[in-house]
Amino acid sequence: MSRLEQQTFDRKITRRDLVKLFGASAVAATGIFGASNKAFAQSAAHVVILGGGVGGSTFAKYLRFADPDVKITIIEQYPEYITCLRSNDVLVGMHTLDELTFNLDTIRSKYNVNVIIDRVVGADFDQKTVRTQKGEVVSYDKLVVSPGIDFVYDNIEGFNEQVADTTHPHAYKAGPQTLKLKQQLENLPQGGTAIIAPPQNPFRCPPGPYERISFFAEYLKKHNPTGKVIVLDPKDRFTKDVPFKKAWERLYGYKTDNSLIEWVSGSDGGQVTRLDPKTNQVQAVVEDFQADLINIIPNQRAGKLAQNLDLTDESGWCPINRHTFESMRHDEVYVLGDSTIADAMPKSGYSANSQAKVCAKAVADTLKGESPGRAIYSNVCYSLAGQNYGVSIAAIYEVRDGLIQPKGDSAGVSEITDKPAQPILEAVYQKNWHREFVKDVFY
Amino acid sequence: MTNNTLRLSGLCLSLSLFAGTPAQAQDDAKSSSITAKLGEAMAQQCAPCHGTNGQAMTEAMPPLAGLPVETFERAMLAYRDGSRDAVIMDRVARGFTDEEIHAMAIWFEKQPYKAWQNTELEEAYKASEAAKNAMGGQQ
Known part of the structure; x- marks a missing residue:
């Protein structure tokens, strides 16, 4: 168990924290002044997301689709996010890093999501709180962690x-x-x-x-x-x-x-x-x-935050419930994206986006006391083998025999054909895909 | 209303949910019935290429929002059986049954035909509701 996880929190959530989270009028209106965390939770569920990358941002947006009323907070270390997606392009001057840089402004304003730029240093799964470097203690009903990867040397x-x-x-x-x-x-x-x-x-x-x-x-x-x-x-x-x-x-x-x-x-x-x-x-x-x-x-292995929060197993990755992406290690905690053990699904931005949508519906259902629906995931990865030559892999996924597996006869890579247009079209779609993908994530 | 009354009604609510939901949920998982909710969930998987709610208007990959049910179905079935030339849509279509394609078709037909950036969240909620009604009000 990590040192961080053993740390306990020295203060309960205060009115100041809540005002910061939701504004003075919201706190006054809910009348929870002096109430316990639990009473607050019952009046309006609070879903806290750690990590504002592809998984976390998509999750926030699609949870808002699934539930107009739930309170959503993203805690993200950096004010800007550079997508790894298409960063190979930068090496050969097809894109600049600026063109791959995004922030959470639209997520905040259009989807009514509270964004805290700060680093999470610990969680108390019994008290259902997370603590940040600046000393904030944020309580949650559901915690969603999308920590990306860490390198092993x-x-x-x-x-x-x-x-x-x-x-x-x-x-x-x-x-x-x-x-x-x-x-x-x-x-x-x-x-x-x-x-x-x-x-x-x-x-x-x-x-x-x-x-x-x-x-x-x-x-x-x-x-x-x-x-x-x-x-x-x-x-x-x-x-x-x-x-x-x-x-x-x-x-x-x-x-x-x-x-x-x-x-x-x-x-x-x-x-x-x-x-x-x-x-x-x-x-x-x-x-x-x-x-x-x-x-x-x-x-690689799961991101440092996943390790510090004890969400990884001996493989270095995060075991999850394949239907909902709830952590197998801690209740009320969900993990998304590259850091999870998702069987046949590759560790891609598309996968993280797909998982975030299924997880958002599952969290919304659970908060309403309903059972989550059937999980259907997807992944499409376009790559360039040259600036005008694309290759792709695609599959739809479902949970079968306890594992995430390709559904129907969907899984496959680009066929080798002698049609000259095929790889060119794949390259066109690749560029199209990135433009639309980042909009689905951040706008 | 006092706190006690609140708690009591909360308790009744959770009891009634407990009585109704689990059995129903088990049936859902076992049966192949396609709900409006699943239609929406599957349709949302198309967004990375076709835009949020199928509302991408400026790309090679076409918008799906507002497509008539038959148009969407005809395209997907042709991709699936290989009669329509494809880049990746043949592979994607082979992942779905007729019923699943139908559920997505209904959902997309109800989405507003305009760019997602110019769409209010409220319009998306209304479109989602309309799709559920079109599926016979199934959740």
């Missing part, structure tokens, strides 16, 4: 958070590291070598590393045609590998002597075991490699 000697923050950015959360990696790609000497090392499963955005590999190759083709991308992969398969590799053949000479991409699978010794940040050498299982640019994407 301990399997690669010489690679750690500090190295990632300085010389070897993983750039797998959009931000300053993204810009640093962009610069490294642009500074790659003519004929130079870039190494990209994807993580072991499971990880956020399974096609993300392979889209990045494609973008690097496309960049080299144009600006540095004698350069090369070597992929050191701990795995033998990856998502959409058939359409990705077909695209690499069509666009980057994959499988020829002049290929811009060389992919070393896990079986061929692709697992990186050591990085020397000073000499830019990596050791993989069978061979050492020297490169001009090394981009290691670390293994």
Whole structure:
């Protein structure tokens, strides 16, 4: 059990807290001055959301659809959110970070959601309160946690958070590291070598590393045609590998002597075991490699907040009820998105958005004393194998035999066809998808 | 009304819910009956591409809000049986039964044909209510 979780709170919720949350008139009107937390809960349920990213923001919006009266609060550490979605685009100048930056202003105003910018440092699941760094204690009836992911560095000697923050950015959360990696790609000497090392499963955005590999190759083709991308992969398969590799053949000479991409699978010794940040050498299982640019994407686990709040199990991820996304570890607590164990659903923004909608209905139903309805989820991931070449994976999901599984015959990746319009249309839809997706989340 | 009366009526309410809901819920889970609520829940899954409540007006992926029931159904069935060219909609359509497609069709038909950014929350509540009524008032 974490230290944070053991901490108890030294003060009960006060009128000041409530006024802050809902305004003086609301507190006066409900007449709960001096009442216990429980009485307050009965007069109007309060749902508190930790994390204002894709899962948390979607949840707030769709809970408002499901219940016009419930009180909703989001506690989010940062005033702005940069989507990891499309952040590979920034590496090759298709998007700027500014274009991927969103805030909760519309969620606050259109959907009547209280937004607190502060960091949560602990929760008391018996008292049903969370505590923030600034000392706020916020009581809840239902707590929804959407904490994203955390990186694990301990399997690669010489690679750690500090190295990632300085010389070897993983750039797998959009931000300053993204810009640093962009610069490294642009500074790659003519004929130079870039190494990209994807993580072991499971990880956020399974096609993300392979889209990045494609973008690097496309960049080299144009600006540095004698350069090369070597992929050191701990795995033998990856998502959409058939359409990705077909695209690499069509666009980057994959499988020829002049290929811009060389992919070393896990079986061929692709697992990186050591990085020397000073000499830019990596050791993989069978061979050492020297490169001009090394981009290691670390293994992952549930976000720090999920760990600190004791929502993870021994796998490092959060077990949930597959029908509602309620935590299996604590009552009245729900977990959304990348940090959850959601079986066949990939850790994608689309999945988090989908889960948030099902969970919002389940929470609204439970608060009304009704049983939650049937859970049907979906995921569509579009990736670019080149700026005008898209590949996709899609599925509808249901709970069957205790697991989230594809429903009907829906699961599948882009077919390989000789229709020239197919990958172009996929690329058009990919760009369309991102524009609409962020609106569904933040507007 | 005193606090005691409030508590008492609250108790009666929860007792009556307890008497009615669990058995009904079990039936729902077991039967394949498609409720208006499920129609809405499934339709909401389309939003990342087609806009909140199907109200995306400026993209290659078309708006679904306000589509006549038959138009939506015809498209989905053609995607599902492969008779209509698709990028991903063939895969998506294969995830749904006829009844599920019908429930989504009814729901989308009732959504206002305009961009979501220009739509008030109140209009969305009304559209949701209208869809439920169109499904025969099933919840």
